[in-house]
Amino acid sequence: MNFRVLGVFSMLYVVFINVYEYVKLPHENVVTRQYPESTLTFFAIIPVFTFAYQCHEIAIPVYACMAERNVKSFSKATALALALLFALYCAAGTTGYLTFGMNISPDIMQLYDASDPVVLVGIIALVIKMITTYPPMIFCGRGALDGLYAEFRKLPAEQFIKGEKKRRVIITTIWFATSLAIAIFTPNIGVVIEFLGSLASANVFIFPSLCLIAISKREQKLKQWTKVLCYAIAIALILTGIATFGLVLFQIYYELQSNETPTHKVLCA
Numbered sequence: 001m002n003f004r005v006l007g008v009f010s011m012l013y014v015v016f017i018n019v020y021e022y023v024k025l026p027h028e029n030v031v032t033r034q035y036p037e038s039t040l041t042f043f044a045i046i047p048v049f050t051f052a053y054q055c056h057e058i059a060i061p062v063y064a065c066m067a068e069r070n071v072k073s074f075s076k077a078t079a080l081a082l083a084l085l086f087a088l089y090c091a092a093g094t095t096g097y098l099t100f101g102m103n104i105s106p107d108i109m110q111l112y113d114a115s116d117p118v119v120l121v122g123i124i125a126l127v128i129k130m131i132t133t134y135p136p137m138i139f140c141g142r143g144a145l146d147g148l149y150a151e152f153r154k155l156p157a158e159q160f161i162k163g164e165k166k167r168r169v170i171i172t173t174i175w176f177a178t179s180l181a182i183a184i185f186t187p188n189i190g191v192v193i194e195f196l197g198s199l200a201s202a203n204v205f206i207f208p209s210l211c212l213i214a215i216s217k218r219e220q221k222l223k224q225w226t227k228v229l230c231y232a233i234a235i236a237l238i239l240t241g242i243a244t245f246g247l248v249l250f251q252i253y254y255e256l257q258s259n260e261t262p263t264h265k266v267l268c269a
Contacts, residue, residue, distance in 0.1 A: 006128060006132050007128065007129045007131075007132030007133045010125035010126070010128040010129040010132070011088075011125070011129050011133075012088070013121065013122060013125040014092070014122055014125055014126060014129070015088050015091060015092045017109075017112070017118065017119065017122040018091070018092040018093075018095045018096045018099070018108065019091060019092075019095045020118060021095075021096075021099055021112055021119075022095035022096070022098060022099045025099055027098060027099055027100075027101075030098065030099070030100065030101035030103075031101045031102050031103075032097065032098065032101045032102065033101075033102055046201060046244050047196075047198050047200055047201045047244060047248050050200040050201045050203070050204045050205075052085070052089060060140065061136050061139060061140065062077070062136075096108045109122065109123065109126070138172060138175055138176075141175060142168060142171045142172060142175065145171050146164070146167055146168070146171060149167065195248075195249075195252055198244065198245045198248035198249055198252075199245075201241050201244040201245055201248070202241050202242075202245050204241070205237045205238065205240050205241025205244070206237070206238050206241040206242065206245075208237070209233075209234035209235070209237040209238045209241070210234070210238070212230055212233070212234040213230070213231060213234045215230075216230040216231060216234075
């Protein structure tokens with residue numbers, strides 16, 4: 001838990017850098033845009049939000065660390081966390097965009113002066129943040145893959161427990177090697193965020209909507225008009241998720257094929 005708190009404070013420092021650089025750097029000739037270039041650009045923004053606010057994967061380890069494990073306390077913690085995320089994202093995104101305008105990079109740290117001690121500490125903070133927040137995510141992913149493997153092989157309880165350590169090592173090694181390969185060979189972090197965002201849009205829009213349809217069918221106490229409303233909302237969200245998923249994948253393919261796709265850059269200028 002102490003390492004996770006350290007990761008939170010490290011991320012807060014990165015947000016502070018955006019505000020600090022906005023106050024420090026001159027931005028008289030910054031060109032900004034108030035509206036998206038096209039409808040495709042608008043849909044491409046949605047996965048960024050779904051990726052940023054997608055936190056239900058770590059709900060189980062967070063709930064397990066709570067002193068009072070009940071729905072009321074967990075709901076308060078979730079609401080407070082989302083409110084803080086909204087405030088921090090708005091502060092970092094607004095000040096970052098107003099600092100560089102349309103010349104902003106997918107990785108804003110590339111645009112800051114590396115000779116500034118404040119920025120250097122920010123780079124260290126990013127490394128600490130990655131190290132401290134990686135284990136909870138891989139814990140959830142490893143558990144999901146382990147469960148799917150056991151379900152696919154139809155392993156009995158004794159055999160599942162006996163081979164847990166071996167599977168844990170294999171899954172963690174493959175997961176880490178895959179993450180490292182993606183970090184090395186992808187041209188920039190923007191491509192990764194867009195791809196993960198497209199998956200997050202499916203995770204946020206499609207799967208919960210399918211659950212809503214299933215619950216509406218199961219609940220006999222719901223009135224007919226309530227069920228119809230739930231079906232309509234679920235279908236609308238499913239169509240939104242499918243459209244967003246497809247459009248973002250098309251945009252990623254277009255960017256990778258384009259000559260304007262940025263290559264690897266030094267973290268700071």
